[in-house]
Amino acid sequence: MAITEGVTGEQTGVDREYGDRVLAVEPGGNEFIPDEDRHGTPGQLFWTWMSPNLEFATIFIGVLSVSVFGMTFWQATLGLVIGTALGAAAHFVLSARGPLHGVPQMVLGRLGFGYRGNALPSAFMSIMCGVGWFATNSVSGAFALNTLTGLPPVPSLLVIVVIQTVFAFFGHNLVQAFERYAFPVLAVIFAITAIVILTKANPGAPAIEGGVGGLGGFLLTVGTAFGYAAGWTPYAADYTRYLPASVSTFRTGLFASAGLFVSCVALSVVGAASVTIGAPSSDNPADAFTSNLPSALANLTLLAIALGAVAANALNVYSGSMAFVTIGLKLPVKTQRAMVAMVFGVVGFLVAWWALADAAASYEAFLLVVAYWIGPWLGIMFADQYLRRGQRIDNLLYDPEHTNWGGFSAFVIALLTSVLLFSNQEKFVGYVVRSVPELGDITFFVGFVIAGGLYLLVNGSKISRDKPVSAQR
Template identity: 45%
Template sequence: LEFATIFVGVLPIAVFGGGFWLTALGCILGTALGSLTHGLLSAMGPRFGVPQMVQSRAAFGYRGVILPAGLNTLTAGIGWFIVNSVSGTFALLVLTNGAISFSIAFTLVVLAQVAVAFVGHNFIHAFEKYALIYLAIVFAIAVVIIFSKTNYGLGFNAKAPVAFGGQSGAFLLSVFISFGYAAGWNPYASDYSRYLPKTVSRLNTGLAAGLGVFVSCAILEVAGAGVATLGGTNPNPTANFTAPLPSILPTLVLIGILVGAIAANVINVYSGAMSFLTLGIKLGLHQRRAISAVGSGVIGLIIGLAFQANVGPGTKYENFLLAITYWIAPWLAVVFVDYWMRRGQFHEFEFFDTKHLPWQGWVSMLAGLLAGIPFWDQSDPLTPGTLPIVGAVPFAHPEWGDLTFVVSIVVAGVLYFVLKKATGQAAAVSSAA
């Protein structure tokens, strides 16, 4: 429950010219797919009792897991940290009516997030528990009002800033960026479910986690699409979202946006600390958490202050969501194909064995990453002076959107299956289990 979720629904309409209904459908489909994978991964937590990236060592090996774990540290500990910090800063700027500068507001938000994340797991759970109550009530009221004012008849807008992909391009992008947002939680799905007892129902665990992501994200994303149909013009996106709301509600929602940003980022920072475990860095949990929290804060603060509002939601945000899928998709393919080939049977010592060094996992993931490059669509026409990274496929067919995650997941999954079969390791694991 945060503003970054809402803005996922704003982008396809405000930037790409999509109509309301197809945008809503795209957001629901993409979120459903990312929530499904999140639920499946969360169900592994109670069974194995280890963080998601540690469990990934079974397929990637003790050293090979550095590839996904390193990328997760970058996207969660730095990328998401900056995105959420900026959305919280925008809310604080409106709350203070411009009495403080962007730099001061951004610094205050960063310090608050680092402080909560630094304390640790139990405090994070308590903070999230009480934050959820406030966020659920405030956002529920805001969403009802937004839906009452939404222009449901809005169709494709050919005059939108980046409308050259047509309605199909806008629709596909709404699917892919909403998948990227939901799947962004996948690399640390079991980081929190791992504390549940092994006797707990894996079905219930997966449903709770998956539905938690789906319901909250889908509703807020569709609400974001609804806000976009109203055509706000304020350069501060949080002000645009609260503009249609009456009375004191804008203030309450802005507080919710600020709290939501902090709530999301403390999870990102904590799970960044978990990734240190899989990188082979020999430090205690408290030391890893301290390094992750302070490191994310320092790097995020420097980048945020250097670029200020330019790092906020907009085309860069869409590009970031797509970029997340570039590595998460092939990682997911390897993890799920490995689980399927093993029939769910694992030698759990592989999670910690420094001599467990299979190469098929990281090779397949890397192949999936490379295969997706011709499909990248990292254009940024809204920001003059930026260098677009557009592959041959979206350049020739912008109406297809960014198909990278589809290509990457197929290539990585098929290649991993073939390599494991060719080396006979899958059969060995299954028979031994």
């Protein structure tokens, strides 16, 4: 059901002059988008989610699966496909809700967590994704620019950060336009690069000694692939809420998830294949990857890596700032989301600067940590959506009195339980994993099941008593 009644509070602040203007700062923060301001088609979501994943961070997932997790190429490919497919499936479901409700993804999270309880996952989203992912991708872009131009790493990082922060500052329409025009450039360059890498690769090469190996290594591969793909799910409705409410929800979810799945699988598999060519020639990950390419193509690929980092981070800092204003803090400016985006750009730069020293270790740990909170969050989101099918929700999204401490509690319990028992990090190994190390890291799966199960148990009868709305689509 589209939100068409009970429009109050935060929902009234949309500037009707924004519309489909590209070179204009998107006003406000996380308001509902009225029908008269909707535009676009589901097909545009394909490049919206292809472009940000045509970057080196995606390639590096495959590199990790072979070089660190001890998988053969074919084992890595299977794990990468499974993990990405799980993340893309979640992205399908959440993206489809955007046109129906016309609000950002984290606003929809208020249903399962309550207005104030939703501040916790919104804070996780804004910090871990808006800053953490921003920093992670900025590092890969900086390495690429450094190798391509000879500009020192820190100035390279500054250039990348400034460009992508500008896109996020202007907001939704410019971000969508940039993804559209970046897509053909990135797709062509990476397609040629993939062909060259795959022709040089040795798919039958044995697993690298010293890696995790076995079931543990496979589950780590699945987990990192899922963490990367599912890392986009808290953004899903942010880029579909401007679509007309009349568009097909199936096509909306399909194009969004297809762009995510195709780009992630394609480049991560290329990354896995690149490791089978031989030992890396440089400590700079981007330089090590492109050293397998002819000089001209290597330069084009480095350019694409830098461009891909910008494409990814335009979304990261935009949605991170959207989540921040959903925490509930009120800023006395008309363009509060845009101002928060600028702050996140500065913070993201500082975090990326710190991570330059050991990008590989930071990235591996970060991917798993992202999956730790997103697993329970998805469990709550899906369980709540299932229980509320056929019911009115617009009266709850901007209501400060709406509470759902059952959802908040289920999230916290699932997060703490899954991490304490099943996490497998350098600084902390879960109690179950200490006894059964071959489990690898299944924290995200356990968190999803516990959170969803607890939510259904605690809120099932309560939400089911709400009266269905016949107009619900």
